[in-house]
Amino acid sequence: MGQDNxxxxxxxxxxxxxxxxxxxxxxxxxxxxxxxxxxxxKTFNNIKITILCGFVTILVLxxxxxxxxxxxxxxxxxxxxxxxNRILAEIRSxxxxxxxxxxxxxxxxxxxxYSLGPKILNWDSDRRNWLEGNPEFPSYVNGKxxxxxxxxxxxxxxxxPMGDHYLLKAVKNKIDYCRIHGIEIVYNMAHLDKELAxxxxxxxxxxxxxxxHPEVEWIWWMDSDALFTDMVFQVPLSKYSKHNLVIHxxxxxxxxxxxxxxxxxxxxxxRNCQWSLDLLDAWAPMGPKGPIRDEAGKxxxxxxxxxxxxxxxxxxxxIYLLISRQDKWMDKVYVENSYYLHGFWAGLVDRYExxxxxxxxxxxxxxWPFVTHFVGCKPCGSYGxxxxxxxxxxxxxxxxxxxxxxLKLYGFGHRGLLSPKIKRVRNETATPLEYVDKFNxxxxxxxx
Amino acid sequence: MIMERCIGAHRWHxxxxxxxxxxxxxxxLLLTVVVLxxxxxxxxxxxxxxxxxNIRDQIVHKIAEHRRVLEEIQPQQQQQAKTTSDSAxxxxxxxxxxxxxxxxFHINSILKDEDPEEKSDPNKPYSIGPKISNWDEQRSLWLKxxxxxxxxxxxxxxxxxxxxxxxxxxxxxPVGDHYLLKSVKNKIDYCRLHGIEIFYNMALLDxxxxxxxxKLPxxxxxxxxHPEVEFLWWMDSDAMFTDMAxEVPWERYKDSNFVMHxxxxxxxxxxxxxxxxxxxxxxRNCQWSLDILDVWAPMGPKGKIREDAGKxxxxxxxxxxxxxxxxxxxxVYLLATQRDRWGSKVYLENAYYLHGYWGILVDRYExxxxxxxxxxxxxxWPLVTHFVGCKPCGKFGxxxxxxxxxxxxxxFNFGDNQIxxxxxxxxxxLASRQVKRVRNETSSPLQVKDELGLLHPAFKAVKLSSL
Numbered sequence: 046m047g048q049d050n051x052x053x054x055x056x057x058x059x060x061x062x063x064x065x066x067x068x069x070x071x072x073x074x075x076x077x078x079x080x081x082x083x084x085x086x087k088t089f090n091n092i093k094i095t096i097l098c099g100f101v102t103i104l105v106l107x108x109x110x111x112x113x114x115x116x117x118x119x120x121x122x123x124x125x126x127x128x129x130n131r132i133l134a135e136i137r138s139x140x141x142x143x144x145x146x147x148x149x150x151x152x153x154x155x156x157x158x159y160s161l162g163p164k165i166l167n168w169d170s171d172r173r174n175w176l177e178g179n180p181e182f183p184s185y186v187n188g189k190x191x192x193x194x195x196x197x198x199x200x201x202x203x204x205x206p207m208g209d210h211y212l213l214k215a216v217k218n219k220i221d222y223c224r225i226h227g228i229e230i231v232y233n234m235a236h237l238d239k240e241l242a243x244x245x246x247x248x249x250x251x252x253x254x255x256x257x258h259p260e261v262e263w264i265w266w267m268d269s270d271a272l273f274t275d276m277v278f279q280v281p282l283s284k285y286s287k288h289n290l291v292i293h294x295x296x297x298x299x300x301x302x303x304x305x306x307x308x309x310x311x312x313x314x315x316r317n318c319q320w321s322l323d324l325l326d327a328w329a330p331m332g333p334k335g336p337i338r339d340e341a342g343k344x345x346x347x348x349x350x351x352x353x354x355x356x357x358x359x360x361x362x363x364i365y366l367l368i369s370r371q372d373k374w375m376d377k378v379y380v381e382n383s384y385y386l387h388g389f390w391a392g393l394v395d396r397y398e399x400x401x402x403x404x405x406x407x408x409x410x411x412x413w414p415f416v417t418h419f420v421g422c423k424p425c426g427s428y429g430x431x432x433x434x435x436x437x438x439x440x441x442x443x444x445x446x447x448x449x450x451x452l453k454l455y456g457f458g459h460r461g462l463l464s465p466k467i468k469r470v471r472n473e474t475a476t477p478l479e480y481v482d483k484f485n486x487x488x489x490x491x492x493x
Numbered sequence: 494m495i496m497e498r499c500i501g502a503h504r505w506h507x508x509x510x511x512x513x514x515x516x517x518x519x520x521x522l523l524l525t526v527v528v529l530x531x532x533x534x535x536x537x538x539x540x541x542x543x544x545x546x547n548i549r550d551q552i553v554h555k556i557a558e559h560r561r562v563l564e565e566i567q568p569q570q571q572q573q574a575k576t577t578s579d580s581a582x583x584x585x586x587x588x589x590x591x592x593x594x595x596x597x598f599h600i601n602s603i604l605k606d607e608d609p610e611e612k613s614d615p616n617k618p619y620s621i622g623p624k625i626s627n628w629d630e631q632r633s634l635w636l637k638x639x640x641x642x643x644x645x646x647x648x649x650x651x652x653x654x655x656x657x658x659x660x661x662x663x664x665x666x667p668v669g670d671h672y673l674l675k676s677v678k679n680k681i682d683y684c685r686l687h688g689i690e691i692f693y694n695m696a697l698l699d700x701x702x703x704x705x706x707x708k709l710p711x712x713x714x715x716x717x718x719h720p721e722v723e724f725l726w727w728m729d730s731d732a733m734f735t736d737m738a739x740e741v742p743w744e745r746y747k748d749s750n751f752v753m754h755x756x757x758x759x760x761x762x763x764x765x766x767x768x769x770x771x772x773x774x775x776x777r778n779c780q781w782s783l784d785i786l787d788v789w790a791p792m793g794p795k796g797k798i799r800e801d802a803g804k805x806x807x808x809x810x811x812x813x814x815x816x817x818x819x820x821x822x823x824x825v826y827l828l829a830t831q832r833d834r835w836g837s838k839v840y841l842e843n844a845y846y847l848h849g850y851w852g853i854l855v856d857r858y859e860x861x862x863x864x865x866x867x868x869x870x871x872x873x874w875p876l877v878t879h880f881v882g883c884k885p886c887g888k889f890g891x892x893x894x895x896x897x898x899x900x901x902x903x904x905f906n907f908g909d910n911q912i913x914x915x916x917x918x919x920x921x922x923l924a925s926r927q928v929k930r931v932r933n934e935t936s937s938p939l940q941v942k943d944e945l946g947l948l949h950p951a952f953k954a955v956k957l958s959s960l
Contacts, residue, residue, distance in 0.1 A: 094516075094517065094520075098520045098524070101524060102524060102527065105524065105527055105528050105531060106527070106531070128894070128895075129888075129894050132894050132895045132898065133666075133667055133668055136668055136671075136898060136902075137668065162934035163934055163935060163936040164936060165936050165937075165938070166936075171937070171939055172939075175939050179949065181954035181955055182949050182953075182954065182955065183955060186955065187641070198674070200926035200927075201926060202667075202668050202671035203671070204595070204596075205595040205596055205598070205667075206663055206664070206667040206668070206669075206670060207595055207598060207600065207663065208595065209668070209670035209671040209673075209674055210600075210663040210664070210670040212670075212674055213659070213670050213673050213674045213677065214695070216674065216677055216678075216681075216693075217677075217693040217695060220677075220681070220691050220692075220693050221693075224690050224691065224692070229685050230681050230685065231681075231685070232677075232678040232681050232682075234675070234678060234909075235909075235913060235918065235928045236927070236928065237916075237918060237928065253916050253917075254916075256938040256939075257915060257916055257938065257948055258948070259939065260949075424595065426595070427594060427595055427596055428593050428594055428595070429593050429595065430593070431593065432591045432592065432593055433592060433593060433594060433595050433598050434591075434592075434598070434602070434603060437598070437600070437603055438603045441603060441604070448695075448696075452696065454718055455698075455714050455715075455718055456714075457696060457698065460606045460607055460608040461605060461606060461607025461608060463603060463604055463605040463607075464604060464605060464606040464607060464608075465604060465661035465662055465695075466606055466610075466661075466697065467696045467697070467698070468608050473622045473623050474623060475623045475624065475625045476631065477625075477717040477718060478631055478632075478635050478717075478720060480718075481635075481717075481718055481719075481720065485718075488639070488642070
């Protein structure tokens with residue numbers, strides 16, 4: 046079809062040429078003038094053809110490829126980046142499509158006491174009966190009680206990518222410790238109870254796990270910003286046969302000074318029993334979001350030493366509960382400080398080299414801390430209580446300090462406490478089992 | 494003018510006219526060709542659209558290359574800056590940034606390699622480790638001497654170690670680490686239910702075997718260091734469990750040493766490079782496995798060896814594009830060319846999705862929830878959904894970012910629902926992070942059983958005689 050157009054155009058174009066030539070000859074008369082006229086006409090016609098062809102070519106090309114975005118590769122890349130950023134921002138945002146079919150959430154009545162669930166009265170005997178009826182799910186294996194480690198993080202991405210990376214490293218650290226010591230992990234990423242969000246979210250989860258897993262003897266809550274730094278040390282559970290709650294803290298800070306940091310709820314163990322369910326029920330009422338939590342916060346700030354003014358947190362609430370009802374609860378609570386069930390990071394991380402020099406894993410205390418807990422760093426948020434560089438540098442060091450203990454079995458170690466790369470510390474051999482016998486932590490701890 | 498005098502005016506005119514006609518004809522022909530190419534295409538020369546896509550890809554990859562190169566240079570520069578500033582500043586804490594804000598923080602400013610890189614001898618041929626010939630005896634002696642670490646934890650149930658991993662440095666993509674975290678939570682859940690141990694690797698054991706080959710030295714090291722492990726299960730970090738109730742049929746593999754998802758015809762018959770998948774496979778801890786690792790490894794060392802091996806593989810395997818040698822293609826080639834040596838102990842499983850390509854599964858989750866239930870492991874309810882090509886940790890994958898990430902969320906929630914239902918909850922929808930209650934709390938929780946029976950499943954029961 047295009048060809049037809051061209052043929053007609055050609056015919057049309059050729060007519061004026063000859064006519065113009067004819068005119069030229071008729072009008073101008075002078076030789077050179079006529080020729081020049083002809084030249085001009087010809088050039089003019091050529092230009093017309095060229096322009097028309099060019100125009101048609103552009104149209105056709107645009108129809109197939111679309112030249113607009115071929116203009117610059119930068120613009121293209123920019124588009125890709127913008128698109129990706131938009132998707133990432135969408136993922137990062139906490140927005141969930143609101144389902145119109147969902148019934149509206151019932152408002153919490155501030156006059157009724159919040160409850161974690163229906164009151165359970167015979168948990169000890171129910172549990173005992175269940176264990177007797179299900180011998181294939183024992184609560185003691187090889188003489189050791191079954192422990193479940195509970196940890197977790199929010200379901201949406203952190204405000205900054207470093208946060209997710211360190212959450213990943215922290216969970217690897219916990220996986221390593223728990224594999225070596227035969228502990229199961231539950232990593233919670235769900236808010237089971239909208240009322241008890243934030244640091245209070247552990248309470249409904251602990252209760253739920255206790256009731257669903259009667260075969261578990263101890264539930265160990267650990268914060269996502271706490272790292273195991275002694276891979277050999279085991280919690281001496283036989284020491285707590287008469288207790289139901291093991292928590293790190295200092296009795297003098299607790300009873301004499303009533304300090305809000307007398308205990309730390311970043312790492313503690315709850316026995317699976319009626320007493321624990323009762324304590325959880327007594328602990329929860331300060332938790333529900335909103336006016337209850339704010340009011341409770343004021344009470345706690347008024348009664349505990351050194352507490353800043355903010356909404357009620359689970360740690361202050363527990364301390365307040367244990368102080369005010371000492372007679373009811375304290376005989377079953379073991380306030381542990383002979384080893385670092387929770388070890389505040391600031392005093393520990395700079396001493397790792399000294400520890401490597403002088404001591405060895407298995408001590409669990411200030412010589413080789415069991416747990417290094419990065420309180421206040423808040424890598425998942427946008428702002429922490431401490432300089433970011435210090436926090437992240439320390440977390441990297443703690444992670445590598447612990448990882449070296451795991452990699453030792455395989456003959457590797459990190460190239461420095463700040464390095465993600467590893468180096469060989471033991472040559473490969475054709476008889477690897479002699480080193481397995483020497484360095485396998487699990488084997489060593491089993492024979493204890 | 495000159496032409497006119499030579500040939501003669503009239504002739505000249507005729508020639509000029511002919512030239513003019515010729516010009517127009519040529520232009521028309523050109524135009525026709527262009528239009529036709531634009532619509533029909535010119536066979537393997539492609540269409541302009543394909544050209545465009547190729548050019549765009551090249552430019553984009555060049556930019557990615559530049560970026561990667563830049564990022565590799567940057568840490569060196571920053572390290573140099575760090576060491577000079579460190580030596581000047583003895584207190585150890587840098588005075589340059591005391592900010593409490595996590596935004597705009599670059600990880601390379603704190604990472605530091607203290608010991609020098611190991612220099613490998615370029616003349617020495619690559620070896621994955623010293624040759625071991627009596628691993629079966631060594632291992633059985635050890636097992637006899639250590640009865641508290643049996644290699645079978647149940648009558649038919651071997652001790653299994655799942656191995657997965659990711660880079661020790663933060664992902665290039667800002668949400669990449671979040672998806673790695675969800676993926677590892679997913680594996681933790683499955684393994685807790687099925688009594689399997691996990692090893693999450695974040696270390697590059699052998700700098701020469703980087704990238705997809707990094708799993709080989711790691712697997713060998715783990716087999717030799719954990720004689721109590723009977724089966725090692727390698728799983729990529731972009732693979733997720735979507736059937737929490739499915740237990741791998743271990744008795745089926747009692748005579749096999751290597752189980753991969755694939756099809757015999759595609760590997761041995763067609764030599765198709767995707768005839769099997771090395772993103773999720775089982776490897777028994779025995780001499781045979783050490784031998785196959787030794788034979789598998791030689792195509793891996795990065796540089797010229799890997800490039801040349803890539804060319805061989807592209808030539809020999811069906812459908813393989815041109816790129817450096819990867820472990821999967823090398824395994825197809827190995828099995829196809831040495832079937833008599835290895836084939837009898839290799840089981841190419843396709844009765845269930847030991848590896849399930851995500852593209853054909855993720856849109857069907859709602860249909861599956863309607864018609865089937867967990868426990869099948871196959872096309873009705875896949876065991877594993879593997880996000881091949883998505884590369885959430887990097888900046889550029891083979892598929893659009895939005896589709897990949899949204900579908901990974903859905904697959905994660907699909908699997909997570911099976912865990913949450915144990916405790917009486919479920920996600921509000923497959924796209925939602927929020928959960929809702931589906932079973933009320935009761936004052937006698939032990940009477941209630943979860944629908945799928947995952948709280949106390951048979952495959953988790955302890956051997957009574959071992960108590």
